[in-house]
Amino acid sequence: MTETEERLDVLAKTELLLQRRADSKDSWPGLWDISSAGHISAGDSSLVSARRELHEELGIVLPKDAFELIFVFLQECDVYLVTTLDPIPLEAFTLQETEVSAVKYICYEDYRSLPAEEHPDYVSYDVTGEYGQLFDIIKERYKENNVARSLTLQRQLSRYASVSLNAELTGLSDGDRKALGLLVNAARVVDEIFYLQVWYSNPALRDWLKEHAGASKLDKLKWMYYSINKSPWIFTVIKRHSEFDLDTSIPNHPVDGRDHSIGVHDLFSIPYSKEYNSLITRAADLLHTAGDLASSPSHLFSSIVAFSTDSKLDVTIGPYETYEDALFGYKGAQMCQIDQEKSAKESSFWLVATSPGFLKPKRGAHMLHLKLSLESDDEATAQLKLFGNNLQVLEQNLPMDNAYKSTDVNAAPICVIQLIYNAGDVKGPQTVAFNLLNDERIVKERGTSMVMLKNVSEAKFKHILQPIADVCIAKEQKELVDFESFFTHTICHECCHGIGPRTITLPNGQNSTVRKVSCVTSCYLIISGFHRVLDGLQELRSALEEAKADIVGLWALKFLINKDLLPKSLLKSMYVSFLAGCFHSIRFGLEEAHGKGQAVQFNWLFEKEAFILHPDETFSVDFAKVPVDIAPTFTFAKDIME
Numbered sequence: 220m221t222e223t224e225e226r227l228d229v230l231a232k233t234e235l236l237l238q239r240r241a242d243s244k245d246s247w248p249g250l251w252d253i254s255s256a257g258h259i260s261a262g263d264s265s266l267v268s269a270r271r272e273l274h275e276e277l278g279i280v281l282p283k284d285a286f287e288l289i290f291v292f293l294q295e296c297d298v299y300l301v302t303t304l305d306p307i308p309l310e311a312f313t314l315q316e317t318e319v320s321a322v323k324y325i326c327y328e329d330y331r332s333l334p335a336e337e338h339p340d341y342v343s344y345d346v347t348g349e350y351g352q353l354f355d356i357i358k359e360r361y362k363e364n365n366v367a368r369s370l371t372l373q374r375q376l377s378r379y380a381s382v383s384l385n386a387e388l389t390g391l392s393d394g395d396r397k398a399l400g401l402l403v404n405a406a407r408v409v410d411e412i413f414y415l416q417v418w419y420s421n422p423a424l425r426d427w428l429k430e431h432a433g434a435s436k437l438d439k440l441k442w443m444y445y446s447i448n449k450s451p452w453i454f455t456v457i458k459r460h461s462e463f464d465l466d467t468s469i470p471n472h473p474v475d476g477r478d479h480s481i482g483v484h485d486l487f488s489i490p491y492s493k494e495y496n497s498l499i500t501r502a503a504d505l506l507h508t509a510g511d512l513a514s515s516p517s518h519l520f521s522s523i524v525a526f527s528t529d530s531k532l533d534v535t536i537g538p539y540e541t542y543e544d545a546l547f548g549y550k551g552a553q554m555c556q557i558d559q560e561k562s563a564k565e566s567s568f569w570l571v572a573t574s575p576g577f578l579k580p581k582r583g584a585h586m587l588h589l590k591l592s593l594e595s596d597d598e599a600t601a602q603l604k605l606f607g608n609n610l611q612v613l614e615q616n617l618p619m620d621n622a623y624k625s626t627d628v629n630a631a632p633i634c635v636i637q638l639i640y641n642a643g644d645v646k647g648p649q650t651v652a653f654n655l656l657n658d659e660r661i662v663k664e665r666g667t668s669m670v671m672l673k674n675v676s677e678a679k680f681k682h683i684l685q686p687i688a689d690v691c692i693a694k695e696q697k698e699l700v701d702f703e704s705f706f707t708h709t710i711c712h713e714c715c716h717g718i719g720p721r722t723i724t725l726p727n728g729q730n731s732t733v734r735k736v737s738c739v740t741s742c743y744l745i746i747s748g749f750h751r752v753l754d755g756l757q758e759l760r761s762a763l764e765e766a767k768a769d770i771v772g773l774w775a776l777k778f779l780i781n782k783d784l785l786p787k788s789l790l791k792s793m794y795v796s797f798l799a800g801c802f803h804s805i806r807f808g809l810e811e812a813h814g815k816g817q818a819v820q821f822n823w824l825f826e827k828e829a830f831i832l833h834p835d836e837t838f839s840v841d842f843a844k845v846p847v848d849i850a851p852t853f854t855f856a857k858d859i860m861e
Contacts, residue, residue, distance in 0.1 A: 233361050234306060234324040238276070240342075241320050249320070252342045253330070253353075256296075265297035273301075277322070278313025290352050298353065305451070308419045324420065327357050365437050372440035379447060380682040384638055384674065398509040402534050405505040406642040409536055412495050413643040417450045424451065449646040491538060502536070535653075535670065603633040605784060606714045613775050614718045623720040633669040633710065648807065651676040652713045669713040676706050679803075688799040693839035699795035707785075708793055708800075711772035719767060765816035773797060794840045798830060 237251045257272040259265050266286055274280050286299045312322050331354050334344040344350050391399065414421040425445065432442035445451070492499060614628045641649075652671045680702045688700040776793055779785045801821045807814030824830045829845040830838055 233327055233357070235327045235330055236307075237323050237325055237330070238314075238319045239321040239323075241316065241318055243317060247342045250342045251323075251333075251340055253334075253344075254298075266299070269297075269299045276315045276318045278315075279307065279311075289356055292350055300353075300356070306420060310419045327354060365435070369437050369440055372437070372444050375444055376440065376447075380678070382674075382678040382682070384640075394512045398512040401505045401509040401512070403640055405502045405509070405536065406534075406640060408498050408502040408505065410642040412498050414449060415495070421450055425449075447647060506536070603635065603710070605779070606710060607633055609779065609784070610714060610718060613714075613778065616778060617719060617771065618774070619720070625718075628718055633671065633713070635671045635673050635710075637674045638672045649675050649679075651679060652709055669710070669717070671706075671710055671713065673706070676709060677702065680705055684796075684799055684803050687802050691802050691838055692795065692799055693833055693835075693837045696795045696839050699792040700799050701792055701796065704789060704792040704796040705800065707789065708772055708776060708797060711775050712768045715768045715771040715775060716764065719771065761812035762815035762819070765813050766819050769797075769816065769820055791840075791842060794842065794845050798838060798840055 235253060237253060238255065239251050240247050240249060242249045255269075255272045255276050257268055259268045260271075263271075266283060266288075269286055270281065270283070281301060285301050287302070288297055289300045290298050292298050306324055309322060309324075314320070314322065330341075331346055333341045335346045337343045346354060388396070388399070411422065414425060418424075428438070428442045428445050431438045433439065611626075611628045614624055615626075617624060638649075650672065652669065684705060685700065688697060692700060773793065776785065776789065780787055780790055801817050804813045804817040805821065809815050809818060821830065824845065825832075827844060829841055831841055832838055
């Protein structure tokens with residue numbers, strides 16, 4: 220008598236998960252099969268058995284409602300289908316070595332022909348018979364309306380404006396030009412690392428979309444939109460804990476009341492230098508070869524970055540920004556920027572390296588700057604130095620408790636540059652500026668370095684901010700929206716990342732950084748007489764930091780205007796330009812740091828009637844209520860700081 224069985228097929232959109240049977244199996248050893256399968260234990264239902272087999276063979280625990288009984292095969296085998304919105308990363312599976320030797324995804328249309336043709340690497344099935352129902356069900360569910368999908372992708376692509384980036388490189392020597400080419404190649408390696416950081420199977424999807432881009436209009440649109448977002452999504456999927464946090468936050472998951480836990484958590488921290496060793500080594504070799512070809516001396520440092528603004532070409536490589544880590548905001552994503560500097564006086568060509576874990580031992584690190592002076596812009600340099608020279612003054616006058624103020628703020632170098640090439644964590648909307656480093660310990664000792672991408676700022680103002688202002692800003696204030704105010708506030712925003720609370724003392728007396736915990740914003744739970752400190756910032760840290768930099772940036776501009784260090788003509792235009800900028804950044808969504816930060820600011824100012832909504836659905840600034848003065852006349856800067 221044949222025992223009753225259950226079969227389980229896992230579908231991620233239109234891709235099926237295949238598993239290769241272990242070589243030790245009696246039946247079909249080493250062949251790819253479509254499903255997990257097993258006998259139903261006495262007293263169990265087929266659903267209980269399906270969940271158990273998935274857990275035992277692949278290490279995945281799913282709720283009951285994830286399993287859909289779609290048909291009965293050969294009158295004795297219940298076939299369940301599990302459909303996921305996004306593919307489960309291959310590295311998330313824990314394989315039962317006696318049953319499964321490997322897993323992979325394959326398009327269901329591509330797979331259907333393999334068992335039918337009795338391919339030697341696959342378990343054969345009669346897909347024209349009873350088991351063919353599986354493919355018919357999937358095909359019916361995922362009928363593609365190619366016209367509608369093409370229109371959707373076209374609408375998404377139309378939200379972006381294409382801008383040509385030009386660079387004047389006539390002042391480069393032959394060696395410098397060769398070095399620049401090597402740096403671009405290093406940036407491409409960084410790009411490859413970032414694709415892997417976003418999603419383990421991302422490079423395979425990228426290559427497939429690129430290969431098929433010419434097959435149809437829809438395939439071309441898919442490739443174009445994917446190239447912008449560098450993933451199947453328009454939002455982050457990087458979510459990681461440290462091993463310590465995993466041990467304290469992930470419980471064992473029982474199946475039907477029984478504990479089937481594996482016993483060891485499958486998620487743990489792996490250093491970049493180990494996970495991406497081969498790619499990092501390749502990037503290191505390219506960087507050092509570029510340094511050898513340069514016409515000026517190279518200088519290599521470690522651990523702490525040395526910054527300079529006396530050069531013309533700026534290259535930044537390393538895992539610095541943490542926006543991609545939506546869980547705690549700790550993990551940095553790989554990025555690379557190659558820029559032509561607008562404000563420079565002297566020639567220099569040098570390498571700067573930090574954190575030896577980035578490159579192979581004794582040969583480099585996280586960040587590289589390549590700079591070549593081509594021209595001087597005295598006016599821009601003078602304006603930039605104004606902010607750097609007053610950074611300590613701004614720190615001492617911040618509207619917050621003196622206990623959080625630093626007395627040794629370093630004047631941060633500021634570079635206004637033209638973007639030439641970027642890679643890595645530069646997907647989707649492009650950044651107009653960045654402030655490095657983000658490590659509060661290094662900021663406290665050496666300060667930060669600010670990089671302003673002026674050609675990107677000009678393009679965004681022309682193609683995005685100005686059209687938004689035309690729709691959202693009241694007619695009588697539209698003329699106050701100008702690029703100079705927008706760009707000046709952007710500079711001040713980046714400056715204000717470098718000031719404010721950095722390190723704090725926890726209630727237990729230990730010192731910590733704001734990035735990891737804030738004793739000011741922590742919550743305290745009284746449980747059986749004990750205090751438990753909940754991390755107050757973590758994933759909210761980036762959004763609050765962006766809100767702080769925006770609002771304190773406005774406050775700083777007003778402060779400098781009152782000191783006659785900036786023209787009073789800037790006063791009204793900076794507020795109206797900021798209002799228009801709110802609508803620009805909120806479009807990023809509440810899951811993105813800048814969008815969330817802007818929503819906080821806008822709502823607060825709107826509640827205080829500093830921003831006014833008119834019957835025609837446009838907004839204006841009430842200049843009598845918006846001035847960013849020291850508390851108590853304007854308390855939001857203080858609220859954010861504390």
